[in-house]
Amino acid sequence: MSTLVSIRNLTRVFDVSKPWLNRVLENEPKRLLTAVSDVSFEVEENTVYALVGESGSGKSTIGKMLVGLLRPSEGEVEIRGVNLAAESDAKTVDQIRSDIQMIFQDPYASLNPRWRVGDIITEPVVARGGDATGLAAKLLEQVGLAAEDAQKFPHEFSGGQRQRIGVARALASNPKLIVCDEPTSALDVSVQAQVLNLMSDLKDDLGLTYLFISHDLTVVRHMADVIGVLYLGRLVEEADPDALFTTPKHPYTQMLLAAAPRMDQIGREVEPPKGEIPDPINPPTGCAFHPRCPLATDVCKQKRPELRYVGTTRVACHHAEG
């Protein structure tokens, strides 16, 4: 297996200050929000790497930096050894860009309502001057729709069908890597399985690699080969699904797994987790989880834990043990 994506020390800071004049008048300092902080991981070819974490943990921001919709503040994204931000050869950059596509959460907002489905699907290819003859029909069939659907408009389709159209569009340029940002979160449970099965089939048939973003732990467990857990923009744990779900090492992962409702736990009484996610503009010192952590000691307040190996798991916690 070879490494397709290599993300190193990726950081993204947003300036969320009030407008300059207000700031001067009210004598307020700049407000900076670190959405992603020093995140590093690798994605192997033809695997599914899942990012999980609660709202605001930085999942989408990482996805957008990977596809080039956002620039990193620090660190780099390397695809097949090419650093997109530093690469000067336009052709190489263009090729790699078309190797990466994205599927979005909202199958309603992400398709242009005035375009025919066929045009929506082939747009990424046409925009690059490619030949799109017969392409829409082929792709529609590949995602389980009919060739004739190319003539229709998005509103004629259900949510699950629209998400299939989104998948067809992502496949048009023959990508290697697809970033899927909550691809089934807007769908009903009975339709979710259709889309997840389709994605698994396409991965096997076309040798695709996915960065799969989700907050749904059961979906992630089903889809992923490797799972990265984010908390306040930091990667706190990375492991394969079995290791993560049976022996979670980070206190936050443990809390998250314990809190997630499970269909096979009828009438379960949970001791709910304490506290809430802190303000990302003023994150806690040291380990960002320390105010909620049952294991926290002085070192946790002072020093940010590095990701280190405990067994095959990578974990960022001073007190995590094997």
Add this chain to the structure above:
Amino acid sequence: MTDPVLSVKNLVVEIPTRRAVLRPVDDVSYDIAPGEILGVVGESGAGKSMTGNAVIGLLDRPAHIAGGEIWLKGKRIDNLRADQMRKVRGKEIGMIFQDPLTSLNPLLRIGDQLEETILEHLPVSRAEARKRALQALEEVGIPAAAERLGSYPHEFSGGMRQRVVIALALCAEPSLVIADEPTTALDVSVQAQIIALLKRLCRERGTSVILVTHDMGVIAEAADRVAVMYAGRLAELGPVEQVLNAPRHPYTDGLVGSMPMASAGKERLRQIPGSMPRLGSLPDGCAFHPRCPKADAECRQNPGPTLDATGGRAACWFPVSQEVSA
């Protein structure tokens, strides 16, 4: 059996449109016992919120109750005048919605909102109301509750706001709470807090709850019985273990079977083909038949048998599991 707190009998909600009369709720019946949590599941558009809104008399025009009866503690409430219904809401039935801001007045301090609600519905002095407002906030776990009485809704996080809404829904000591997707907008860890809180408070006071959600995990953990809705009808109604472990309606069976389960590993998920039909284009017979593996001629002509209030059967001609004898 004790008398039910709420009894919904053959409820029909209709929406007249230019082309046809739509029925978002069609012949729905259920009872809720004191202290019971009834989970309501089903896909988007199945009629879950419409049913709840009909019970609390908050249907948006042109939707209206076109048939059936709703009884609350032995009193019929579906034919009450708007002003009478307003008294029932808040006093007898508390409400919690997905977006806490719909239940809160953005211009009022939350202490005042709680106090007003208590004074409106309970025969207590202002001083007593103030005391109870503080108690209510403490009970739902708002830190430094005494100081927060003076805060406005926007000064709270989403999870804290939903706690305030729960305090507001329960402060007049209603016998029934309708919680419509109370945790859908919240994170897993906050959701667990809110569900645990709701369960604890209702158990302590014997309050009954209608918990509308599309999350089967939440249903498993919180509900005593489950009502499964499909295209405006009740597909199945029964104790939570029975519905989740031995579903009888093929739709429930498909729904439960399509959930990724830890034990199943990476196998393909079982999927239900197609999607739920729109109200304007419901098929004849059982609305599920175009997606159903067991459908035959009977299903294409006649809707399945209607469920009675106790949910003795599934609304299906060919139920999946054997009846679990009571």
